[in-house]
Amino acid sequence: MAETRPATPLLDRVHSPSDLKGLSDRELHQLADELRAETISAVSVTGGHLGAGLGVVELTVALHAVFDTPRDKLIWDVSHQCYPHKILTGRRDRIRTLRMEGGLSGFTKRSESPFDPFGAAHSSTSISAALGFAMAADLGGDPGDGIAVIGDGSMSAGMAFEAMNNAGALKKRLFVVLNDNEMSIAPPVGALSSYLSRLYAETPVQDLKEVAKGFVSLLPSALQEGAKRAKDMLKGMAIGGTLFEALGFTYIGPIDGHDLDQLLPILRTLKARATGPVLIHVLTKKGKGYGPAENSPDRGHARAKFDVITGEQKKTPSNAPSYTKVFAESLIREAERDDKIVGITAAMPDGTGLDLFARHFPRRTFDVGIAEQHAVTFAAGLAAGGMKPFCALYSTFLQRGYDQVVHDVAIQRLPVRFAIDRAGLVGADGATHAGSFDIGFLANLPGMVVMAAADEAELRHMVATAVAHDEGPIAFRFPRGEGMGVELPADGTPLQIGKGRxxxxxxxxxxxxxxxxxxxxxxxxxxxxxxxxxxxxxxxxxxxxxxxxxxxxxxxxxxxxxxxxxxxxxxxxxxxxxxxxxxxxxxxxxxxxxxxxxxxxxxxxxxxxxxxxxxxxxxxxxxxxxxxxxxxxxxxxx
Known part of the structure; x- marks a missing residue:
């Protein structure tokens, strides 16, 4: 059945962000609707990260309408949310080649477009990069503002706060947009947020903090106490305004990230008046505007090709289980017999199979957020405390915790078990997610045991081997995708360390x-x-x-x-x-x-x-x- 493309009369006139400058605010609303429809249509053909992009459609339109890209450097973090951005920046004619051989990357890519100033397929790098651009402009390099759009998950990594600490000390003009798509308080504060946004848009940026503090007195007395509590709750949250302001940022928000009537005036005000680092806190919803994505457990994170009407994914059936599922089921079997086994992952419970483990052992499963360095040292502490931690990470993400593998695990010969998913070449995600280097950087470490499964039955035996190995760290690697279809033993049998066949x-x-x-x-x-x-x-x-x-x-x-x-x-x-x-x-x-x-x-x-x-x-x-x-x-x- 041939693809039916949506009608997009306004989007058809947009070939570059400069074309947005002549549109009225009302037309920008229509453009956002057409951009969302085009994104859904394209990803239904190619597969890919749908929910993240749908969640930033209005934000993408607003940023490109207000700022002067590519002179202003817009950095998406993680950049799987960049599909609408690619459509608006001259790549619409290739958008149905996403993640295909010879086609567009599923992430931002410097070699692909001047509108992609920095690649960000891993998380939490955008603020550091945007600060680099801001300082380069100050020192006579490329001109323009640095703008980082960072998800609330990416903000959980230490690197983001390291960058903010540095940016606050340097006091350079910098824009950080915190795309918060998981805040449960978004609906009840919608009206309050809208009221604040109008105040912000009418006020010089240097006075914004005072407006935020004093707005309650402007409300009717019956609403003042409730509004004050809501604002105090927001400002006192772990990732709320107080912490950001302590790091030297002007905090603006929360703002409804799907409401252009809020986004546009605030961004225009900030562009015209900001002198130092600013954090704009926007509330969005993954999969916004497409029911099947909004209602999926992962909000439509990574999808195969799908039917636009039903949302049903078109996956090729296989008789063999995935390696990830074999790992998870094997670990569950072992954990049923050994209550010392615990599972650790860094914001990838579905991808590593630990979501299945968590259903059986919720108290023994730890998702530490996008914080691989912490995950490794946390596992080291668990091992030193007598537990049997399985640190389940993608090969490409384990790279981020390498110093901890060396210093906290290997040197101390702690029996941390590293389950390394996505080993080898991974397909549509390309070079940024390829598990190319873990054999080399692990096998160089004294006392480290490094295994690789030839098939899914071997993987089951290697899980058992890792459970039984208490003399030091041990790692086993396996690829993405289905196994070979070999017969699986009911239980794994520990292998003799260092012996092949x-x-x-x-x-x-x-x-x-x-x-x-x-x-x-x-x-x-x-x-x-x-x-x-x-x-x-x-x-x-x-x-x-x-x-x-x-x-x-x-x-x-x-x-x-x-x-x-x-x-x-x-x-x-x-x-x-x-x-x-x-x-x-x-x-x-x-x-x-x-x-x-x-x-x-x-x-x-x-x-x-x-x-x-x-x-x-x-x-x-x-x-x-x-x-x-x-x-x-x-x-x-x-």
Missing amino acids: ILREGARVAILSFGTRMAEVLKAAESLSARGLAPTVADARFAKPLDRDLILRLCREHEALICVEEGAVGGFGSHVAQLLADEGVFDRGFKFRSMVLPDTFIDQASPEAMYSIAGMDAPQIEAKVLNVLGIASIPQRA
Whole structure:
């Protein structure tokens, strides 16, 4: 069924934010409605982060209508909320290529448009970057204001407060828009917020704090006490005005982020009059204006393609469970027998499977917010206190807690269990979310055990292995998506630390795989066997400690060894090469090759296409075997 696109007569006239300058406020209301319809239509075709973008439609229109982008630097944090922004900034003709190979990124991207001054696919970076732009302008660099739009979840990370502390001390003109889409008090303070907004818009910015303090006396006496309580509640919240003002910011809000009649006059006033750092607190709703997104548990966070009318997602059915689900179910089984097991995640309970764990063990599940550094050290404290913490993070997010992994976990040899989801290339989210580096940065640490599952059954065994390992930190990695469809054991069995396994016996060449490239290795082995060159295939299981006996045996019994891993240079293959060099294996002319991710960031595509680009699919593994043996080609047997 062909896509039916919404009628957007006003949006059709907008090719750049400069086109918004000639529109009346009434027309900007219509433009917001059309922009919301276009966003829903586009994401129904491409899939992607729907709810976040729908929540900032009016805010996007207001910011571009008031400020002078790209001269003014507008930074979205996290930038999965940027789809409406992309539509307004000259990319509407490509919006239905979102997250596809060769298409638009699902996040802001400097190389894509001058309207994307800073990429922000991870959270809590926007205020630091906007302050950098503000200081650069002050020092003679690019002119324009720095504007950070940061979600309330992103504001939970320490980096955001580090930046605000610095910005308050520098006292430079800077705009921080706190997009608060989870405040339960938004409906009851709507009228009060609207009243405050009118006062703010009519007052010089340096007097805004005094207006906020004194507005209660202007209300009818019957309303004064209730209004004062509401304002005190807002100003006294942990993320409310008092804290921000203590950091040196002028606090404006709360403002209804879906009401252009509030947003436009306030932003115009601030643009004209602000002299120092300002925080504008807007209240929004994820998925605003689209029922299926508003009513979903995650407010339409990350969706597959869907039917616009019903909201039903068009997911390809699979007989194999996802690796994430296998991890969660395995951890639940172990936790039923061991009450010391606890789960920790950093604002990704659904993505890591800990939402399933939490249903069974709510008191033993901790979502610490977008705060990976804290998550790691919190886990270290739990381990030191006698618990068995499983710190479940995406590989790309674990990077943010690396100092804590080294200083707080590894040096103290604390038995923190790291469950590393999204290992390897992840598809539509692209380079920012690829789990490329964890093998290298973990396997370099003394005393760290690093495992990778070849399939979902191995993952179940690795969860059991992590539970049983109390001698120090241990990590196991697994990819996004469905498993191989292998039979799952009812319970995991702890593996012997540092021992791999032989899956196929062959001759001349051995392929040693670490992780789920094993499926491609086995395809390559089948093809080679059909040509009369059957390789030995082994599953390393461990990158640290290496299975020295297995590796040296493979070297003794074969002409060549090829290592395959879903990680960057400096990981598993590098450790194997170091072992072979130390043992003098290369002195006798032994041939060794390591297949790793290339030394480049690979843009979004399907995972299959990304691994083909990386040179790590079955045909390229087969070609590597032939090359290392000096064989041009071998004809297929009849």
